[in-house]
Amino acid sequence: MSLIETKGLRKVFRQAVKEPGLAGAVKHLFTQRYRDKSAVEGIDLTIEEGETVAYVGPNGAGKSTTIKMLSGVLVPSGGEIRVDGLVPHKQRMENAQRIGAVFGQRTQLWWDIPVRESLGLLRDIYQVPPETFKRNMDAFTELLGMEDFLHLSARKLSLGQRMRADLAAALLHDPKIVYLDEPTIGLDVAVKHRIRDFIKEMNRNKGTTMLLTTHDLGDIEDLCERLIIIDQGRIIYDGKLREVKDAFARERTIHMQLSSPIPEAESLFRDLPDVRVVRPAEDQGASSLSVRFDRFRCTASDIVKRLMNRGEVVDFRIDEPSIEEIIRRVYEGQLDSESLLLAGRGSA
């Protein structure tokens, strides 16, 4: 059995409908009307031990709701859910013992006592053996650079420090699974790096399974092999990060530096489909040139060969669209979900 399994997982929230203005507010006192808002509708997930999975989607897509159901904080409205053989909301205590969670917007540290004490309290709550506690504390303090602020209370920490302390708090008891809900939100580049390295390290050395939601595409590329995209409570893509790129990032751009300008370079590619020549606006001397093409319709070597026949190429590089570009297009509905699903299935 897989470590995390859900089938047809659903969550419906009940929202109060209030009519506008004072009259509406008064009316609401007597007659309450509710509307069902579906946050997650029918999610099938299978995650194996040791995987690092990015769970992405636009705001309000249902990411956090899924994570809250997996961690036992929210009770699902329907469907099945098993985490390490347990039903999280029914066996909340047992499940809590095996998982760790970081919710970027909230802290699990005690606000008014030093970080060191907070971690000590968590040691007692999770009944971490003393040797494990010491080993983890030493390792985390070094990896996350926590030495400077262990003696401060959580309210005095900067966001970056707090997030590092929260990560340490979530991993202190060597959980099998860690849920990270936007772990790098609002952090500077250096701290982000530190956190990503830490997550990678934990995954590699302890085999901790990680499920992370993020809006930071750097997190995804750096940490995850598998990508799950959800939108409006449904999974629209589930597969390898590599494959979504292959399927949707067909376009490549070759940038070339030429020893002398090649006039009418466009004519060279007249017989190739979907090839466009772009000249950088600032370089009117045209000793540099970019060619955009579909890598499934012609090859990079073909393009470079044709140009090399006409002049000397001093230097060149190839760009592929970033994952950011692809996900943006998915969010904006430019890539339809059917073809995405097909791409996902092709990978399975």
Place this chain on the structure above:
Amino acid sequence: MKKYVSLALCSMQNTLAYRLSFILNFVANFIGLIAMYCLWQAIYTGRAELSGFTWGQMQSYLLITFFVNSMLSYYSESSITNKIIDGSVMMDLLRPIQFQKARLAESLGSCVLEGLLSCLLIGLAAVFTLGIQLPNDAATLLLFLFSMASSILVKFGIVYLSALLCFWTTSGFGIYWARTSITNLLSGALVPLAFFPSWLQSTAMLLPFQGIVNTPVTIGLGMTEGIEALRLIGIQWVWIVLLWLLGKWMWSGAVRQITIHGG
């Protein structure tokens, strides 16, 4: 068990972190005590006894009431309601701890400090007044101390239940005020239950609130003795168990209800 002890210790530490507001809160209550003292003093002028209370007994009554009321102060109560209102209850759900036990542990943790501080103030007050009348015989003293400790648990039961109401109201202050005024009236904190008209007195005796003030005070003043005192303590414990179970039941209902904001 150890985890709850650690939570209690942490809560003490937390209380110390807010020592200034904690002490100010105390001082405010103490000023209230002085006002009550002056009021009753005026009422007792020219009278030896009122509804079976002598002026000396009334002074002890005020001091014991102050002590009992200082336990589980606004401070611990608001920390439970705030957890529910700001949604940090979610962080508690993520941990292998039981919400109710954890809150009890934290409340008892701050009770230790609250108890120490009020003992200090009461000692101070006792020096300036007639002093405090404590039971003469060891058995009654023991019963008195035990009923005091039990009264904290009764109060916790009530405070916890009213705090859980915040799951449905999304605001805690109104509930706090309602809870306080009902408790003050029906526990005997404002006026001894003996002063009530008989119908109100018998109603109050059927409710849990009397276990907070009336039971320890009447035992401490020697107004109830022996079997009767044991009976009152027994009633306290019936309420402690009932309120605990009710809290458990309400919590499981509330958990189904939660739709933590920002999901």
